Amino acid sequence: MAVLKPMNRPAAKRYSHDLLPSRKLRRRETKTPGAGCPRVLKTGPEPAPELFQSMSIWCIVTYKMDTLGEVVETLGGAKILKDIRIRSFLDLDRVAHLGVPFRAFDSLIAGMNEPESTVANGIGISRSTLNRRREQGRFDLDESQRVIRLGVILTLGKRALGSVPAASRWLLKPNRALGGRVPLELLQTEFGSRQVEAVLGRALYGGYS
Numbered sequence: 001m002a003v004l005k006p007m008n009r010p011a012a013k014r015y016s017h018d019l020l021p022s023r024k025l026r027r028r029e030t031k032t033p034g035a036g037c038p039r040v041l042k043t044g045p046e047p048a049p050e051l052f053q054s055m056s057i058w059c060i061v062t063y064k065m066d067t068l069g070e071v072v073e074t075l076g077g078a079k080i081l082k083d084i085r086i087r088s089f090l091d092l093d094r095v096a097h098l099g100v101p102f103r104a105f106d107s108l109i110a111g112m113n114e115p116e117s118t119v120a121n122g123i124g125i126s127r128s129t130l131n132r133r134r135e136q137g138r139f140d141l142d143e144s145q146r147v148i149r150l151g152v153i154l155t156l157g158k159r160a161l162g163s164v165p166a167a168s169r170w171l172l173k174p175n176r177a178l179g180g181r182v183p184l185e186l187l188q189t190e191f192g193s194r195q196v197e198a199v200l201g202r203a204l205y206g207g208y209s
Helices: 021-026 050-068 068-074 090-098 102-112 116-122 127-136 141-161 164-170 190-204
Strands: none
Touching: 050 090, 068 141, 090 141, 102 116, 102 127, 102 141, 102 164, 141 164, 141 190, 164 190
């Protein structure tokens, strides 16, 4: 009786824009300080934008795991955020509820090298509110979330574009990938912030930003 042999099926084709990198690809993560994501080479056809966006989300998760210290430094460091010992990104939630110190915003402005009023208006904080918070020494919960978002985006932008000033200039210019919107203004909401993260994530992969 003839023995039927299993058919040799061709291996599934793997493209560089697979939604999640394979284990083998993850083991080949680059150690370059400015990357924060696995090295992915574009060997197949140009991926659809939604696939690039899904990849950037994975990239951002990876990036956040090893850049918490950079985010804290962007917000002024442990000396300014001294009320809570920050060991994970979840601790930033506690910082927001307690109220981000105004000195953290001063630190962001110093690093961005942009006018304070331009940055404050961009993230939806009026001049009168800014003056009150300066006197009080802290932002409220909603404002604190915006300041922290800006710190996180600046850190991602530093990774993607090379420096905080470069990221600042990028944030202040209308962006075609964001429908002509100014990235800084999108940081007023969580939904807008996710879109800015996605575009910077594509830049980390060498995509359009």
